[in-house]
Amino acid sequence: MSREWSGPDAVGPPAGASAGTVVLGAEVVGALAPITIRTVPGAYPLTPASTICLESVAASGLRGRGLDWGCGTGCLAIAAAKLPGVTGVWAFDVIAANVAVAGTNVAANGVEDRVRVVHADSFSALAGRDAAAVEALHGSVDFVLANPPASRGDDGFSFRRRVVRDAAPFVRRGSVFLIQISAQYGSARIRGLVDELPGLRYVGCEASTPWVPFDQSRSDLCGQLEAYAEHERAGGGVYAFGAPHDPDGERIDARTALQGYRSSGASPLSQWQVHRYCWDSDEKGE
DSSP: OOOOSSSSSSSSTTTTTOOOOEEEOHHHHHGGGGGEEEEESOOOOOOHHHHHHHHHTTTSSOOEEEEEETTTHHHHHHHHHTTEEEEEEEEEESSSHHHHHHHHHHHHOTTTEEEEEEEEEEEEEESHHHHHHHHHHTEEEEEEEEEEOOOSSSSSSSSHHHHHHHHHTEEEEEEEEEEEOOGGGGHHHHHHHGGGGGGEEEEEEEEOOEEEEEOTHHHHHHHHHHHHHHHHHHTHHHHHHOBBTOOOOOOOHHHHHHHHHHHHHOOOOOOOOOEEEOOOOSSOOO
């Protein structure tokens, strides 16, 4: 696994990311091993966030038909397709390089009969040949997978909200959402995701990494923390970081985390986590 991404929710592929092949063994995907994933320059590589998502999918007990939002290398769709109860997975990505490498990985892992990769903006197909097939999935999906990056220009959480909103036409009663949400977003945002879809219920944290630095030596994560602190100063919801000296103590907000880094040079801490939601209703609202 690439450990270049030393903080949760990196916003894009790291500069200079190179091609390579990763073989996922039983320590990550259990009985689904081996899964072989090829990465390419310019596309999202596998990250520690990918690892926790893969572990969660392998232990999830998912069944039926699923969607993978922002599939990247296709690793989550491939893992889900290898579960005994899963009949098919549709994998969506807006980046053409990701679509290409995901298709290659699907074929390399022998699941091309159960995974279809679609070039799409969220769950909206960008190619006309896929549009009708995607629309035909409405009301028939049993699970949704998502490992989104942080969004920019807002509180960083908009992609998670979009996953839930855009999945609404597809899900049916009992559908499961497994979404990677880093701990720094705080319980209010994590639990508040249910407000995006009437009838959605928060089940709990499915998997979590240990505490890791929200590495302020990286310009993208430093910019994120500054944006989070500004969001709080403007009256937005607070964040929940671990203090570098006491990660298991009381959570600190983004302003405190930023001030602490500037005074001590120690990055605040967070965790990659996968959270489970379930849609129990037949009412999706307007």
